[in-house]
Amino acid sequence: MKKILLILVTVSALTFVACNDDDDNAPRTSNLSLNISGLENLGSDFVYEGWIIVSGSPVSxxxxxxxxxGQLSQSSFVVDSDMLSAASTFVLSIEPSNDPDPAPAATKILVGDFSGSSANISSTGMVGDFSNSAGKYILATPTDGMNNNERSGIWFLDLASGTPATGLSLPTLPAGWKYEGWVIMNGMPISTGTFTNVSMADDNAATTNFKGDVNNGPAFPGEDFIQNAPAGLTFPTDLRGTTAVISVEPDPDNSPSPFTLKPLAHGVPSDAEDHVTFDMGAGPVREISGTVTR
Structure with missing residues (x-):
């Protein structure tokens, strides 16, 4: 009987030690919490993905x-404790929903360094600082060779000296981002084209369906709305009373509509004359920010 009791005690002790060993070897995890406002719905083809930078390498x-x-589908994430405590920086990127690449995409939108248990994150350090952005534009239709539709085109240039000059003052964007011009007509945002260089024609200068048939216009971002109007609009048009906007778009773009970041905007005066330079003001969103807690 004593032998049986001794065997049972021994087995119980071994089992207890084995359980403790398993517990000791189990990975330790901690929660990472996000508090971000201003992010937009990316649709079904893209998602946001968080990353911590550990010893210079990104960890999702x-x-x-x-x-x-603007509500996040999830704001708390389980992360390896050792990795999280060693992280120096948090980065938020925009990724394809079906993403075969384990590395972060170029479209990084927020970043911030950890200080203790938290990090202040913003688009300023990742996409650009738009606090000093400025813009000018004129109404004109140089691509149709006619003088009777001059208020049907917008060009982001400065004509104050009589010679076309660069009209936009914007920071150079990192890879993964482009600028895009817009005119809001009857509540519909119509693109003037994407660009990365404020002193060059936009990407669709030679291919846009809206411009006239004479030429591609000046070597600056802009558009003539002469033909092939979208449903609900008529071209040529009159841009007086519309709103001009410059947005910052992810590349590749998640939507045909303007993205959240809009550093410049201006209501075209109802009495605007063509070939007169107008100043743009601050857009509705120049920065997205938030906090991360570990």
Whole structure:
């Protein structure tokens, strides 16, 4: 009987030690919490993905989406404790929903360094600082060779000296981002084209369906709305009373509509004359920011 009791005690002790060993070897995890406002719904083809930078290398913290109200589908993520405590920086990127690449995409939108248990993150350090952005534009239609539609085109240039000059003062964007011009007509945002250099024609200068048939216009961003109007609009048009906007778009772009970041905007005066230089003001969103807590 004593021998049986001794065997049972020994087995129990071994089992207890084995369980403790398993517990000791189990990975330790901690929660990473996000508090971000201003992000937009990316649709079904793209998601946001968080990353912590550990010894210079990115480690994913998980993906999430955002609804039309700006609410995150998930704001708390389980992360390896050792990795999280060693992280120096948090980065948020925009990724394809079906992403075969384990590395972060070029479209990084927020970044911030950890200080203790938290990090202040913003688009300023990642996409650009738009606090000093400025813009000028004129109304004109140089691509149709006619003088009767001059208020149907917009060009982001400065004509104050009588000679076309660069009209936009914007920071150079990192890879993964482009600028895009827009005119809001009857509540519809119509693109004037994407660009990365404010002193050159935009990307679709030679291929846009809207311009006239005489030439491609000046070597600056802009558009003539002469033909092939979208449903609900008529070209040529009159841009007086519309709104001109410069946005910052992810590349590749998630939507045919303007992205959240809009550093410049201006309501075209109802009495605007063509070939007169107008100043743009601050757009509705120049920065997205938030906090990360570990």
């Amino acid at each position: 913290t998980g993906t999430f989406s955002v609804n039309d109200s």
